[in-house]
Amino acid sequence: MRRALRLVGALVLLAAALLGGAAFFVWRAVTAPGPLAEPAQVVIPRGGTETIAAVLRERGVIRDARLFALAAYLTRGEGPLRAAEFLFPAGASIREVLGVLREGRPVLRRLTIPEGLTARQIAALIERTEGLTGDLPPFPEGAVLPETYAFAFGDTRASVLRRAIAAMDQALAEAWAQRAPNLPLASPREALILASIIERETGVAAERGLVAGVFVNRLRRNMPLQSDPTVAYAVGQGMPLDRPLTRADLERDHPFNTYRNRGLPPGPIASPGREALRAAVRPEATDFLYFVADGTGGHAFARTLEEHNRNVARWRALTR
Structure with missing residues (x-):
């Protein structure tokens, strides 16, 4: 009997040793x-x-x-x-x-929506962003705030879009609350429309306030805005044109043609960024009524049509 007990004890000790060795081996392998x-x-x-x-x-x-x-x-x-x-x-x-x-x-991925894209361009950007899933709901022009949005792999396109729309709603509300007095703008939507035109007119940050001032001056005088980007939006149906505007384009009967129609167009022509929104509601005080490209990436501003025509002539000479 004692021999049997000693044998069992020995087997138990051996099993424990084997298990302990195996556990040590596994632990060592798992932590290596x-x-x-x-x-x-x-x-x-x-x-x-x-x-x-x-x-x-x-x-x-x-x-x-x-x-x-x-x-x-x-x-x-x-x-x-x-x-x-x-x-x-x-x-x-x-x-x-x-x-x-x-x-x-x-891991958080990032989607950057640049300023000045149209709804169709933004939709294409979101659709091809790797890591997002699901269908993209339709959304109106100017509804999305250009910004960088973080997302995790597998997030839905709809969820990113909702955040971008909410961001624009907030940015527009904040800008409208800080608007200058006596603006010829009746609502936040009109500010959004003007901001979209400003965004498409200039990529020079220092010029946004001046461009806004020109358009505000024209609205106050009931002058047509004569903004080329609004015509390009009409001709391109929300996508960039791959050619210069023609005289036929400028004479085209279309609600977004601000050469033929006075006042703001019926809707935004792109998604403006925060700075363009601020410029629209707090334009620079100026008596400029005209501007044209100056060949350096910026614009030459003018108070009179005569001065503007000279600037146009210089621009045409540079482009020949």
Whole structure:
């Protein structure tokens, strides 16, 4: 009997030693540095542990998919493995990889919408942005604020669009609240329309207030705005023209043709940025009524038609 007890005890000790050795081996393997030579962003798909392990193995984050699956099972009490895009540090051990999958923050991608794009251009930009999912709802011209928006892989296009529209609503409300007195603008929408024209007229930050001042002066005098970008918008149907405007374009009967129609066009012609919005509601006080390109990327401003015609002649000489 004593011999039997001693044998059982010996077997128990041997089993414990084997288990302890195996546990030590597993722990050592799980905490050893991984194969990543440099940090890597990896999209982790929805699925079971085997699917995740296969992706990590393929991307070189781990060496042994079976060891990863075993470690995930043994530590399952620490939480589920999440599907998202994660950044894994160089040399990350399996233990560290599991920590990233359970507790790490997903990688944030960025979508930049430049100032002055039309709704059709913005829609095309959002549609081709990698990492976004789902259909893009239609949205009106000028509804989106040009800015950089962060998103996680798998976010919907609709969610990014909602944020961009909310940002424009807020920016326009803030600008309208700070408007100068006695503007010839009846509503925030009219300010948005004017800002879109200013945005398309000049890319020079220092000129926005002057351009706004010219258009405000013309509105006060009931003069046609005669803005080329409004005509280009009409001719291009919301997309950029690949040619100069012609006289026939300027004479075309269209609601957005500000050569034929006085006042503001019926809607925005692009999405203006914050600075163009500010310029529209706080234009520079000036008596300029005209401007034309000066050949340097900016514009020459004039108070009289005679002075403007001289500036036009200089511009035409430069373009010959």
